[in-house]
Amino acid sequence: MLGPVPIRAYALCIIAGIVIAVLWGEKRFVARGGEPGTVTDVAVYAVPFGLVGGRLYHVLTDWTTYFGPEGNPIDALKIWHGGLGIWGAVALGAVGAWIGCRRHGVPLPFFADAVAPGIVTAQAVGRLGNWFNQELYGAPTTLPWGLEIYRRVDPATGITDPLAGVAVDHTPIAVVQPTFLYELLWNLLVAGLVVWADRRFRLGHGRAFAVYVAGYTLGRFFIELLRTDPATRVFGDIRINVVVAGVVYAGAIAYLLLVRKPREVPPFPPRVPRVAAVHPGRPPAHAAEPGGSAATEPAAPDALRQPAPAAAGEPPEGRPDRTP
Incomplete structure (x- = not known):
């Protein structure tokens, strides 16, 4: 507790993951030629969008x-009770990142390649929160790294509360497969794979991000099959996250096979401002004259031009000098 505000370990893990993703992404972004501070600025848009998207997917x-x-x-608004879907977080977070990138003149694929390993590492740190919440686990096991599940209750009411409650005894009610731990370790391996592939092949135009997506979804597909916690089922008796992982994996592989562009090289061309309509016979209002500033009015036709006043001691234009 921080005064009257409860502090959740799950929330702290998510915050720590976000910090790691931003700091590492900033370092990689600058190393690729980007402007310092851009990742932090874009994160101001991407992080809130990602949290909303993750919650929407879960609900x-x-x-x-x-x-x-x-x-x-x-209860759909009580995000502190847990329940964030990575699929929605990445999808809507990408929308926020796109908005931020447009405001800073950075191509979204370039930004995505820079932050890819940091994002999957943030997911690994976030999975630690599942240990505190006693969630995302599999079938009973006798393996030495099995997760011990304890009965937790609210001390004030005696009602079972797996999130905020305390254990009533020291004897676990079950020992299960810690699927969140498997995903945590897999995510760290994927982060290493992205870094290696990016250095080895100089990936660009979103291909490093595609490696992250393909690697993560491949592991998530099989880890999801080990889970026994309640989940929405589709196509008979298939967990919905299994289907989503398979579809997204296929899309990431297709992107890697189809996109063959070399890595982008900053600085990027500035966005071209919209130009006012140009009427026949009249130069655009924003056209600049040689050696001067932008003209504010169109030039008058030759027939309407008045001769410039003559300087002192010189005859007017077109008139002979009658001085005796």
């Missing part, structure tokens, strides 16, 4: 928990 794929007969719609 939409677990609709009955909040809007079913026994659900409470207000």
Whole structure:
């Protein structure tokens, strides 16, 4: 607790992951030729969008928990109770990053390649929160690294509370496969793969980000099959995240095969401002005259031009000098 505000370990893990992603992404962005501070500026848009997207995905794929007969719609807003879908976080976070990149004149693929390993590392750190929440686990196991699940209750009411409650005894009620731990380790391997592939092949135009997406979804596909916690099922009895992982993996592989452009080289060309319409016979209003500033009025036709006043001691233009 921080005064009256409860501090959740899950939230601290997410914050730590965001900090790592921004700092590492900033370092890689500058090393690739970008302007310092840009990643932090773009993160101001990407992070809030990502949090909203992650929550939306969770709520939409677990609709009955909040809007079913026994659900409470207000609980959909209680993000501190857990429930963020990485698919929605990355998708809507990319929209926020696109907005930030446009404001700073940076191509989104260039930005995505720089932050890719930091993002998957942030996911690994965020998975530590699942250990504190006793969630995202698999079937019972006798392996030495099995996750011990304890019964937690609210001391004030005695009601079971897996998130904020305390363990009532020291005997676990189950020992299960820690699938969140498998994903954590896999994410770190993917981060290393992205860094290696990026250096080895000088990936650009979003291909380093595609390596991250392909690597993550490949591992998530098989890890998801080990999980036994409640989840939305589609196509009979398939967990929805298994289907999403397979579809996104195929898209990432297709992108890697189709995009063959070399790495972008900053500085990037500035965005071209919109030009006012040009009428026949009249130069554009913003056209600059040689050696001067931009003209504010169109030049008058030759027939309407008045001769310039003569300087002292000189005859006017077109008149002979009658001085005796």
